[in-house]
Amino acid sequence: MAVRASSGPLTASAGTDPFAAALADRAARGRWLVHGDGVRSRLPVDRWHGPAEPAVAGLVERCAGPTLDLGCGPGRLTVALARAGRTAVGVDVSATAVRLTRARGAVAVHRDLFEPLPGEGRWAHAVLIDGNIGIGGEPVALLRRCRDLLAPGGTVLVELEPPGAGLWQGQARVAAEQRPGRLLLGPAFRWARLDARAVHPVADAAGLAVRDVFRRGRRWFGELTASR
Known part of the structure; x- marks a missing residue:
């Protein structure tokens, strides 16, 4: 499949969420995440x-x-947590994501997760799913940030790659399928992948311990807790 860079429809200014176009367009089935090592999903x-x-x-x-x-x-x-009776707040750098979450009746704040957040140090859980361990391209720094958000005894729930993928850090791009067999690439941003084995040393470097690694169907997850 051919790919080419473009300053067209996927161009984003500095600080813009790279997934915003896909979030805004429910019909955007032809969008991909293209990693710098050639992996595409x-x-x-x-x-x-x-x-x-x-x-x-x-x-x-x-x-x-x-x-x-x-x-x-x-x-x-966020909606599922609220419906289960949990206090839940969504956090996203995308204004579109926050608007959509609020439209579904849940609470969300438009914020970079590395900026000050409500209730820091008092949350029971922080969750990173759908590949969000990749945010910022530095899983250790991201998990340290999650640890700082938690109350004593709190946990981080993180979606992981299947065993064998290891830890990858680099640049990625969102791509739109311009026509069959051709992708139009958006601007590059820092991203990462982390698998169910590599999570152990990464968690340790972030001051967390892996309490459990588990599967739900074909998907893998880890439950981490503060180790010190």
């Missing part, structure tokens, strides 16, 4: 906009108290 736009799937419902069961949904997108997890 289709962005599951329909899933983002849909109800909580069984894997997400399983995460909700593990959240016993106030929860931050980091990189909430259109808010399906």
Whole structure:
């Protein structure tokens, strides 16, 4: 499949969420995340906009108290948490994502997760799903930030790659399928991938311990807790 860079429809200014176009367009099935090492994955736009799937419902069961949904997108997890009686707040750098989450009746704030957030140090859980461990391209720094948001005894729930993918850090781009066999690339941004094995040393470097690694269907997740 041919790809080419462009300053066209996917161009974003500094600080703009690279997934905003896909979030805004529910029909955007031809959008991909293209990593600098050649790995390419289709962005599951329909899933983002849909109800909580069984894997997400399983995460909700593990959240016993106030929860931050980091990189909430259109808010399906935030909504599921609220409907289960949890105090839940979605956080996203995309104004579109926050608007969509609020339209579904959930609470969300338009914020970079590294900026000050409500209730820092008092959250029972912080959740990173749908590849959001990649945010910023530095999983150790991201997990340290999550640890700082938690109350004593709190946990980080993170979606992981299947074992074997390891840790990858580099640049990625969102791509739109211009026509069959041709992708139009948007601007590059820092991103990362982390698998169910590599999470152990990364968590340790962030001051967290891996309490559990578990599967929901074909998807892998980790439950981390503060180790010190």
